[in-house]
Structure formats: structure tokens, C-alpha cells
Amino acid sequence: MKFFSASQEKLREMPIDMRQFLIFIKKEFYHITRDKWTMAVLLLLPILMLLLFGYAITTEVKNTRLAVYDPSHDKATEAIINKLQANDYFILSQILTEPNEIEKVFQEGDIGLVIVFGERFYENIMHTGEAQIQLITDGTDPNTATTLTNYAMNIISSYRLEILTTNNIPFQIVPNIKLLYNPQMKGAFNFVPGVMGMILMLICAMMTSISIAREKEMGTMEILLVSPMKPIFIILSKAVPYFVISIVNLTTILLISVFIMGVPIAGSFFWLITLSLIYIFLSLALGLLISAIVDSQLIALLISGMALMIPIIFLSGMMFPVENMPIGLRIISEILPAKWYIVAVKNLMIKGLGFSSIINELLMLSGMTIFFLAISLKKFKIRLE
């Protein structure tokens, strides 16, 4: 009979605490790797979320079908129509011959924007300096409607500017909107930091709390407590595997976003990693806190889902701008760790700002980590209740 492998011989020489700690971590990895579904979810979830938010759930307006009603058919209208088609935003799909078709194309549903030119468009510009153009969109989706009209307005203004300059008419100011840092309004720039904030919290807090709750539910916690192992080690060794998995996830997210989604790491890589490590510790501390309070896996799942994930999605500024929220929600958003993390990641990754831009966030996150760690250690039960 052979119970010892070479590595176990080595283990014998280590201090007792270390040996217990290591075998516990080994056991945790067995749990994770032997449950194929959990394993798949843990490793594929970040990729799935990035792709989902990056490509499917997008607020970008692309390839909108355009219909045009153009009674003038002159130089100017043709030029504007060409300009509208010349980018990713619009595809000309229909030329309308009568105004009463407008209602119909919206009801059929695939047209996003209708452009109606006035009669004798070019002549009017040249002689009166005034020509009429009407943009019609579907107001049931106000966000998209605003974005679409803004795009179209920009394109039309740029044409106006061209005519004015070529015709030597005195200089006129044309409003020009420029988007800093993200000139193409790429959704990925916004979602990559958001997904990072969400995934790391999900893996660390949710998985850690569930796995501790499972020990309580299965009754193994009873045996572990009635053993020489220090209770605090039981908890800490639970955090280690999920720490490792979060590092793997962080790497995948960064690789995908840089090489596939084209989101740069404009600022300091070192501080980005440091910041993320602090955020991971913070999430682990939150997971430990949840597990200290609850006894069942389901409750652990619900609490981490309701209390952590949903606010991150809605209140962290990831999907909706925090500035537009009522004061109550803004206060909640201020105490969300994810909000601070996401802001700092945006500063570092997208804006390329240095360390000085994230000092506040770094301090806030470190403070929260210490706070949650202190509470969870205080709340930790060395008995069953």
C-alpha cells in the first residue's frame, strides 16, 4: 500500500498550518475542476459577457436603414444622400415617391430614419440661404432616435460647411460635436471596464460565498470546525482558488479587449493590475462577509445576485449615466465598490491618465477592502451559530 507520493513527503516537512492550508486549497481545486459546469461557467462567462456587451447589447447605432423622399432631385440633395451613405451609420434602403409612404415604411418597421427634402432644395440654398430638410425617426425608442438625428445632423452640417466655403460666402459657424477619447462612440470602450467590474465581483464574491455556504449545507463545516484547523484558515483557503480564477479571468478579459475588440490600454499597465488586485481582494472580502451571514447556497446566490450584481449593472455607470439618476440612486452608486473601480479603469485604460488620476479611487477601494475584511472577520463564527 502506498499513501505517499513524493510531493506529500515534502509536505510532511512543512509547518502544520501550512500543510493544512495547502491540502485545503487542493481540495477546493478538486471541487472546482470536477464540476465541469461550474468550471465552464467560471472560465467562459467573462468571454461571453464581453462578446454580449461588446457586440450584441449595444447602444451604438450602426447600419440604420434610411428612406429618402426627395422631390427636388438636384445637386445638393444627391450630395447629402451620398454623404449619408458614405459611413457605417446609414444604409439607403428605399427612395420614397410620395409623402404618404412615410407612415407606411415606419410601420413596416425596418426603416430607422426618413429624410424629407423640401422642393427646389439647391435653388433655395443658393438664393435665399434657406432650404428645408426634415428628419423623421421612431420616437418610441428616444435614445436611438436622438443618436440617429444627431448623426444625420452632423453629416448635413458638414455638407453645408462645404457649400459655404466653396462659394466664398463669408465664414459661418457650424456646430461641431467632437467626442473625446472615444471619437467613434465605440460601446466596447464603455463596456470593457464595466464587464471587468462585474466579472471580478461575480467570481470572487458570489463563488466564495456559495462555496462556504455549501460546506455549511453539506455538514462538512461541522467536521472542519471540530478539527485542529484554525477557522480563519478554513475561510482564507476558500478565497485562494477564486483569487487564482479571477487572475485568469482578468487576463482573458484584457487579452480579448486589446486584441479582439481593439480597446487599448492607454495608461499604466502596472497601476491597472494593482487596482484590479485591490478590487479582487475587496470582492473576496465581500464574499466572506456574505458567507458569514448566510447558511445556504441559495441565499448566498440571491444576496450576491441582488445586492451585488444588479446594482453593478444598473447603478455603476456601466449602462446608464449616473449623473442623470435621482439623488437617492446616486448615493447608492457612490457606495458601490464597482463604480469606483470602473471609473478608475476608464481613467487608466481608455483615457490613458496616470496614477494621480486614480488616487481617490485607489484609496476608496483600499478603505472599503479593510472595512469589509474587518467586519467579515468580526462576524465569522467559530461555532455553528
Next chain:
Amino acid sequence: MKAISVNNIYRNYGDVEALIDISFEVEQGEIFGIIGPDGAGKTTLFRILTTLLLADKGSATVDGCDVIKDFKLIRNRVGYMPGRFSLYLDLTVEENLNFFATVFNTTIEENYYLIEDIYKQLEPFKDRRASALSGGMKQKLALCCSLIHKPTVLFLDEPTTGVDPVSRKELWEMLKKLKQQGISILVSTPYMDEAEMCDRIALIQNGNFLKIDTPKNIVNQFDNILWALSSNRMYDLLNDLRNHPKIKSCYAFGDSHHITISTDNFLLNDLNIFLNEKGHKDIEISPIKASIEDCFMQLTN
């Protein structure tokens, strides 16, 4: 020094009193059985003694250590096997044992002689996951895991629940051997027939100890006339017997009903006539010796 000493332990869960001023002592190297139905307070008692729960009142020591003050010492020394199967189902037999051996600062080799008898049966399945073991095998593995560090006191909460009769017998034989190694054992069971395997037993119900003594003494102290009856209509028989004024108590026991008689001048034949009048056939009545269960029933009355 006593292996376990319990003084007026009281514990409640809200309005429910789980243990009411329990006191008892377990000698070194003794197998002490806590016998009682589900919900009697057995698990609460085990958890208080293994330092998992705090009693509301009273004190207790295990192996000379106070359960509150010296809880760390106790956790180093005792072995505990909870009532519910509590090992890692996704780990193999050997991985489970190795894990608990390391957690308890020892190795499988060091105390192998203690678990050898049981582990030999498990060895052909040592690479099988614990979830794929039968009920009896699971309990044997759990016992191995709680023994691997050679505890001074062993706490076994219902080790034979859900275990087949052959494995039950093997587990009890195992406990006898552990006793010879000087390990004191506190074991609980809802099965009254297992009581005689213990050196001493405590009968527990609704948080009260009804009696503490050796199984033999408890049986000998039974002072009623006890008959076992059966007929072709067992359910009607139970009702008829319970309605008879001279019958003190009547309980269903598997394939027969056990009754106790309140007066001496009621003879076996009188009962036979009574039951014949009630229309029972194939009547069998025989005087029997009391079992622990009979004693338990009498004490709860």
C-alpha cells in the same frame, strides 16, 4: 478524570426546549449510548459537547477540558461524526481520508492500525467518489475519517441510521474494538435494539433523560407483566386491547403487540376468551421478557 462530564446542561431554540437540565458522566473507555427517538435532543447534546453550540445554562467537560473555555483543546482531541453524512461527495474515498488526516495533523499510515478493519473493506473502492458508495460504506468511511487522528473521545451521532443490518453489526463490532484501544465513545441511536451493545445508556425524550443505567439493569427493573399478542386482524386487535380496562398499555411492535397488565388476577386465558368474543382468529399470546423499547415505553408513560 471522566471522559465526559455534563452538569445541568439546558438549551432552547426559541420556545422549544431541546435539552432540559441534563447531567451525566462517561467513564474512560466506556461506550455510552444516548437512546431516543428523532427530535429528542440528541444532536443538540452532541453539538454542545463538540463545542459547536453553546448551552444556555450548565457546564460540561470533555477529556477534562471545558467545552466553552478550552474549545480549541477539545477540537484537537476528539473525533466527531455528525448524523448526516458529511464528507466530500466529489472526492474519492482515499482523497477524503487523506484530507481529514492532514487536517488533523496526521497521516493515514500513522494510525492505520485503528481503521484497518474497516478500511480493508473500503480499499477496493478507494478511487471511487464518495457519492458512489452505498449507505453502509459511506458510514464506514465517515467513521474512518473521524478516527484517523486517534481521538481520545469519539462522538458518533446516529452512525447506524440508514445503514443495512450487516453493516450495522460491523460498525458496532468496530466500536467494541476501539473501546479496547482506550477510546471513550458517546454514541446516539434511535434503534432501541442497539442499546445492549453499549456499556451504559441514557434514555432521552423531549430533552429529558428518563434513565441512565446499564442496559441489563434497565431491563431487569421492568416490573410489569408483559405479553406479546398477535391475531389475524392486527389493527382491530390494537384498538380492542387498548379499550380493555385491565390492560395498562398496549403498543405495536413489528409483528406483535406488547401489552402490560395492571392486576395479577387477569390471566392469559381470560384475555383469550375476551378476544375470541371480539371475533379474532389465530390468536397467539405469550409472556415475554422486556426489551429496552418496552422499558422506554413504560418510562414515557
